[in-house]
Amino acid sequence: MSLLVEMRGIEKRFPGVYALKAVNFDLVGGEVHALMGENGAGKSTLMKILSGVYQRDAGSVQVSGQNVTFDGPKAAQNAGVGIIHQELSLMNDLTVAQNVFIGREPRSFLGVIDEGLLNQRARDIFQRMNFNLDPTTETGHLTVAKQQMVEITKALSYQSKILIMDEPTAALNDAEIAELFVIIRRLKAEGVGIIYISHKMDEIKKIADRVTVMRDGEYIDTVDAAQTPLADIISMMVGREVKEETLEIPDLSESQQVLEVKGLNRGKAIRDVSFTLKKGEILGFAGLMGAGRTEVARAIFGADPIDAGEVWVNGKLCSIQSPNDAVAAGIGYLSEDRKHFGLALGMDVRANTAMATLSRFYNAFGVLDEGKMEAVAKGYIEQLGIRTPSDTQEVGLLSGGNQQKVVIAKWLLRDCDILIFDEPTRGIDVGAKAEIYKLLEALAQQGRAIIVISSELPEVMRLSHRIAVMCQGKLTGILPGGAATTQEQIMALATQ
Amino acid sequence: MNTESQVKPVSLLSRLFDITAHQRLLAFASLVVLLVFFSIASPNFMQTSNMLAILQATSVNGVLAVAATLVIITGGIDLSVGTLMTFTAVIAGVLLTNLNMPLPVGLLGAILTGAFCGFCSGSFVAKMKIPPFIATLGMMLILKGLSLVFSGARPIYFSNTEGYDEISRGSLIGEVLPFLPIPNGVLILFIVAGVASYVLSKTILGRYCFGIGSNEEAVRLSGVNTDRWKIAIYSVAGGICGIAGILMSSRLNSAQPALGLGYELEAIAAVVIGGTSLSGGRGSIIGTLIGALIMAVLTNGLRVLSVAQEWQTVVTGIIIILAVYADMIRRQKA
Numbered sequence: 001m002s003l004l005v006e007m008r009g010i011e012k013r014f015p016g017v018y019a020l021k022a023v024n025f026d027l028v029g030g031e032v033h034a035l036m037g038e039n040g041a042g043k044s045t046l047m048k049i050l051s052g053v054y055q056r057d058a059g060s061v062q063v064s065g066q067n068v069t070f071d072g073p074k075a076a077q078n079a080g081v082g083i084i085h086q087e088l089s090l091m092n093d094l095t096v097a098q099n100v101f102i103g104r105e106p107r108s109f110l111g112v113i114d115e116g117l118l119n120q121r122a123r124d125i126f127q128r129m130n131f132n133l134d135p136t137t138e139t140g141h142l143t144v145a146k147q148q149m150v151e152i153t154k155a156l157s158y159q160s161k162i163l164i165m166d167e168p169t170a171a172l173n174d175a176e177i178a179e180l181f182v183i184i185r186r187l188k189a190e191g192v193g194i195i196y197i198s199h200k201m202d203e204i205k206k207i208a209d210r211v212t213v214m215r216d217g218e219y220i221d222t223v224d225a226a227q228t229p230l231a232d233i234i235s236m237m238v239g240r241e242v243k244e245e246t247l248e249i250p251d252l253s254e255s256q257q258v259l260e261v262k263g264l265n266r267g268k269a270i271r272d273v274s275f276t277l278k279k280g281e282i283l284g285f286a287g288l289m290g291a292g293r294t295e296v297a298r299a300i301f302g303a304d305p306i307d308a309g310e311v312w313v314n315g316k317l318c319s320i321q322s323p324n325d326a327v328a329a330g331i332g333y334l335s336e337d338r339k340h341f342g343l344a345l346g347m348d349v350r351a352n353t354a355m356a357t358l359s360r361f362y363n364a365f366g367v368l369d370e371g372k373m374e375a376v377a378k379g380y381i382e383q384l385g386i387r388t389p390s391d392t393q394e395v396g397l398l399s400g401g402n403q404q405k406v407v408i409a410k411w412l413l414r415d416c417d418i419l420i421f422d423e424p425t426r427g428i429d430v431g432a433k434a435e436i437y438k439l440l441e442a443l444a445q446q447g448r449a450i451i452v453i454s455s456e457l458p459e460v461m462r463l464s465h466r467i468a469v470m471c472q473g474k475l476t477g478i479l480p481g482g483a484a485t486t487q488e489q490i491m492a493l494a495t496q
Numbered sequence: 497m498n499t500e501s502q503v504k505p506v507s508l509l510s511r512l513f514d515i516t517a518h519q520r521l522l523a524f525a526s527l528v529v530l531l532v533f534f535s536i537a538s539p540n541f542m543q544t545s546n547m548l549a550i551l552q553a554t555s556v557n558g559v560l561a562v563a564a565t566l567v568i569i570t571g572g573i574d575l576s577v578g579t580l581m582t583f584t585a586v587i588a589g590v591l592l593t594n595l596n597m598p599l600p601v602g603l604l605g606a607i608l609t610g611a612f613c614g615f616c617s618g619s620f621v622a623k624m625k626i627p628p629f630i631a632t633l634g635m636m637l638i639l640k641g642l643s644l645v646f647s648g649a650r651p652i653y654f655s656n657t658e659g660y661d662e663i664s665r666g667s668l669i670g671e672v673l674p675f676l677p678i679p680n681g682v683l684i685l686f687i688v689a690g691v692a693s694y695v696l697s698k699t700i701l702g703r704y705c706f707g708i709g710s711n712e713e714a715v716r717l718s719g720v721n722t723d724r725w726k727i728a729i730y731s732v733a734g735g736i737c738g739i740a741g742i743l744m745s746s747r748l749n750s751a752q753p754a755l756g757l758g759y760e761l762e763a764i765a766a767v768v769i770g771g772t773s774l775s776g777g778r779g780s781i782i783g784t785l786i787g788a789l790i791m792a793v794l795t796n797g798l799r800v801l802s803v804a805q806e807w808q809t810v811v812t813g814i815i816i817i818l819a820v821y822a823d824m825i826r827r828q829k830a
Contacts, residue, residue: 303717327719341717344710346777351703356718358700366699410718 002065004029004162004193005050005081010059012045019045023059023219025212027162027193032184034196034208034225037237038429042217043197047164050195051083052076064161082155083164088147092140097122099139100154125153129186144289145176152183163187164195169203170426173288173455174491181207199429200456201230213237238431249465249482250445255279257315258449259331259418261300264309269295271473273309277418277449282440284464284481285453287494292473293453294336297420301333302326313418327356332416334407336423336453338400342407345396349388350377352395352406356414380409384439401432408439419443420451425459437463457487469493522822523770523786530790534797541800548679550789550796555664555681556581556744558788560759561766562692563736565784566729568767569696571709571776572628574730576617576635577737578759582752583639584610584741589652589751592660599657607738613639614734618727640757647753654749664746681743685785688739693781695732705729709776765812766791769819790815 005027012020020042027033035043048054050061052070061068063079070076073083090099097119098105106121108114122135131149133142139150148168155163165184169177184194184207196208204211208225213236220236259277264270269292277283285293298304300311302320311318311329318329326333335341343352354361354373361369377391384405388398395406404424411419421440425433440463444450454460460467464481469490476493479485535542560577567574584606592602613635620631654660663680670677696702704725707715716722745751770787772779791812798808 301717322721323717323719324721333717335717340711341713344707344714344777346710347706351707355707355715355720358703358720362700366695366701368698368700368703370698414719 006062008060011057013057018217020217029191029193030188031209032194032196032207034204034211037214041214051081077158080161082160084151086167090139095136096150097135100157144171162193166197247482252278252281260312262310265307266299269473273475279449280444280447282444282450282463282465284460284467286460286490287470291470293470297422330417332411333420338403343395348392350391353377353409356410401428418449422453527790530793538800550792551682552679554788554792555685556740557762558685559688559740560763561784561788562689563733564763565767565772566733568772569705569709569779575632575760577763578756579636579639580613580737581741582756583643584738585745585751586643586647586753592657593652606741607735610738611731611735614731618730622723622726643753652751661746661749664743689781689785765816
């Protein structure tokens with residue numbers, strides 16, 4: 001087998017940090033090579049070097065046996081290295097074919113774009129790959145899974161032999177993931193080498209041939225995916241054993257009911273949802289993408305208007321028109337999208353921690369008490385184990401797990417009785433995930449009522465005392481947590 | 497996201513040179529370079545009288561630019577600052593000359609009118625969800641028209657108000673320290689800038705100002721009534737425009753209803769040169785002050801060198817593009 005990619009002794013320094021130290025990586029045609037490691041391990045940096053975004057400081061890169069130094073993404077693309085970013089970079093208002101051939105449109109007389117030929121070329125690739133796509137559809141109308149197919153088509157249209165996929169399944173549901181895997185196998189059969197970055201351990205077993213693990217910018221090892229137990233891969237990633245904690249469901253029969261939602265309705269997104277939540281309870285929300293879980297959370301929180309429904313907090317009917325009202329009623333919402341809805345990334349840890357409680361820190365003239373804010377922020381940095389050089393560090397520079405902790409600190413400071421966590425561990429690595437789980441459990445033990453929305457079934461089952469399942473805007477059932485419920489039972493309710 | 501956004505150690509040096517501070521340094525260095533250049537090019541430039549003229553010329557634009565800075569940090573833009581300045585001057589004229597009111601009523605009237613107009617712009621933006629560019633463009637035209645209506649399209653002279661021109665042209669500092677005849681207009685600029693700078697960095701209004709500019713939705717989802725704070729920020733900016741209106745009319749000892757259009761662009765230019773990001777979340781009053789000074793030094797210096805007025809405008813335009821370009825290059829490197 002010929003080597004498609006051979007990277008040897010790659011080094012990369014950023015001001016003040018060693019991002020990569022003597023990293024080796026290779027890729028054979030027709031294999032799926034998983035690249036694993038916690039956030040900050042250096043996976044993305046390595047791939048950015050391979051795809052020409054960054055320049056290496058030392059080491060060698062060979063592509064198809066040739067020594068190469070890419071001075072930009074275009075050079076890498078021309079050499080057959082395609083990358084499909086986690087956040088897709090498509091132009092939503094252009095058609096599928098226009099997206100695929102952007103910058104390389106076939107021209108006819110006088111430089112007019114030949115749309116017919118453009119569409120035909122796209123169609124050829126769709127047929128070869130067996131994609132069910134229409135080249136003339138506007139890309140913005142497609143599902144995330146279909147958009148990903150457009151990205152793959154784009155990479156293939158460059159005759160890419162090397163395809164880098166950065167967390168391709170992050171936004172896909174199970175059916176779509178299965179479909180993606182079919183595509184990946186077809187690509188393998190054509191001799192394409194695939195570098196697969198993912199945090200989802202179960203996928204590695206399903207799709208990868210080899211696994212390379214990185215940690216703290218260093219190469220750890222490359223192992224055979226089929227023969228290596230997951231636990232070994234995890235411990236290579238985190239550098240220690242991670243024990244899977246089991247769920248203990250507390251007896252909440254005496255516990256007071258803090259939240260009751262009755263007949264919540266909002267267009268087609270939320271249809272007649274009712275449920276209750278007790279003090280100290282963790283209620284999980286499971287369901288496929290678009291089942292309406294986030295919509296329910298946003299409606300309760302007053303972030304979106306509702307058509308009908310009542311929200312009772314501590315036995316009192318609350319009229320929640322805005323997040324402002326919800327917070328006043330003691331409800332906190334931690335969005336699935338921290339960067340857009342949870343944090344002001346350009347501001348520091350201190351300001352973000354105090355964002356929901358600034359009114360506690362100013363005097364009659366509106367002047368903020370920085371000393372008090374600093375003390376509080378430092379307290380939470382300590383309590384939650386937020387890894388940051390100081391409380392004046394810009395939040396945008398922290399890792400995903402630490403950013404999530406800052407959001408949690410913000411709501412803890414606000415003393416919310418009810419906390420809604422929407423995808424609390426999205427984009428967070430294995431080690432930090434366990435920490436977040438422990439934190440949620442500790443919060444419940446302290447008497448807070450918690451709702452956890454998660455697309456990862458193991459996560460819902462790991463945390464929830466009860467599991468609410470949604471499908472197409474409806475609450476299709478509430479199952480007991482723990483060993484009493486199987487994944488199959490949840491999936492049955494989620495796909496009614 | 498699995499970007500490599502691991503905790504990066506921050507050295508004291510890099511803290512010192514963080515983004516806004518760095519841009520301020522760049523702007524300050526440009527100012528020094530300009531000063532040195534013009535003093536070598538013309539012996540008349542570094543005269544005390546000329547320096548005072550530059551400061552005096554900065555005062556109105558500087559105050560307007562402070563107002564614009566507040567709005568721009570929230571990620572908005574205020575195109576109405578120029579005509580709002582004129583409108584408040586006309587209101588002061590109507591109150592003092594046409595209605596013969598006492599001086600404090602005129603001054604307060606101008607500032608409150610400014611704040612009220614800012615309140616309107618802020619409400620259009622926050623409550624009616626009209627993009628700031630459009631909302632304040634509309635406001636700019638409304639106020640331009642109203643200035644002409646209220647004044648009867650004629651200048652209003654402050655003939656009934658003894659010493660109105662002293663507000664800007666007199667020198668309180670000069671009375672105490674005769675060797676330092678800094679005009680009141682400049683003193684007022686520095687007071688306004690100092691207070692605004694303090695408000696931005698130390699108060700809840702300032703914190704929300706940066707928060708909204710950095711990520712409005714995140715602030716809203718923190719349970720903050722962002723609409724109300726936005727309106728408050730536009731209102732404060734409007735009130736500051738009222739102060740600019742007083743300064744302007746005092747300097748001319750009259751309210752000129754046809755003036756004002758174009759001032760908003762000069763103010764925005766000063767803000768941009770000073771390193772405040774038009775996309776919001778980043779910026780400083782000190783930067784804006786330096787930006788306003790750069791523009792005044794440029795205009796004055798070119799005039800001293802007898803460069804034609806038309807070319808002065810061309811050079812100012814080039815400076816704006818260069819300033820922002822330098823900022824872009826530095827940001828890409830960072």
